[in-house]
Amino acid sequence: SSGINAEYGHRLAERIIVEEFKKQGLLINGTVDQMLDAHIGAIFMPHGLGHFIGLDVHDVGGYVNAPPRIQEPGIKYLRTTRTLEEGMVITVEPGVYFGDALLDGAYTNPDQAKFMNKELIEPYRGTGGVRIEDVVAVTEDGSELLSHDLPRTVEEIEAFMAR
Numbered sequence: 001s002s003g004i005n006a007e008y009g010h011r012l013a014e015r016i017i018v019e020e021f022k023k024q025g026l027l028i029n030g031t032v033d034q035m036l037d038a039h040i041g042a043i044f045m046p047h048g049l050g051h052f053i054g055l056d057v058h059d060v061g062g063y064v065n066a067p068p069r070i071q072e073p074g075i076k077y078l079r080t081t082r083t084l085e086e087g088m089v090i091t092v093e094p095g096v097y098f099g100d101a102l103l104d105g106a107y108t109n110p111d112q113a114k115f116m117n118k119e120l121i122e123p124y125r126g127t128g129g130v131r132i133e134d135v136v137a138v139t140e141d142g143s144e145l146l147s148h149d150l151p152r153t154v155e156e157i158e159a160f161m162a163r
Helices: 006-024 032-037 040-044 100-108 118-124 154-161
Strands: 089-092 095-097 129-131 134-139 142-145
Touching: 006 032, 006 040, 032 040, 040 100
Parallel strands: none
Antiparallel strands: 089 134, 095 129, 134 142
């Protein structure tokens, strides 16, 4: 909604991913805050949460009159740090990936390895990942989901692809 900073949304998405991975046992030996401080979220969501939509798919203007780009893993790829305003159109696209380079780096980094349950993570290696992309119009007190009619479930996607 209007007044929400894009950085807040990105950090919230990382927190939700880390919380769920901790519940599922993929992440261990610490608190969610300790894991976030070690940039564990960026291992699994190595991209920014979203970008503006406008005249171009990745519309420009993300850093016009905005705080500077944040130079931390994952969030450094966020295409804006602006505070959202009514009328803006932006994607919201959290994703979870199991990329070789990022997993290997985490396993060899003692600040990150201590949180990683390799036994439960490794079966996902090589599967790639998933990203769900929504497009929303920012309103004064919330947002309007513009991509609500797109297929979401495996069955819906397969039926769409079979056309």
